Amino acid sequence: AVRVKDQGMGIPNGELKRIFKRFYRAPNVSATRVKGTGLGLFIVRSVAQKHGGRAFAESAGAGQGSxxxxxxxxAPRQ
Structure with missing residues (x-):
């Protein structure tokens, strides 16, 4: 597994499942100058699932990072 931890604005609990939807941008991001299309996490999860894996996020809430x-x-051994 690869884990990336940040000390950013955090993700409210109710948003954790939504952030992987196509074009989704959390409401608290629009108040910042962070730009994006809302595709990054959608693509990560899609590729992971195509390869039998998974992608998910955890956060203790606003101001707690993620x-x-x-x-x-x-890969199977040969």
């Missing part, structure tokens, strides 16, 4: 995890299965 942790993003990407898990992919190990």
């Amino acid at each position: 942790t993003f995890t990407l898990q992919l299965p190990a």
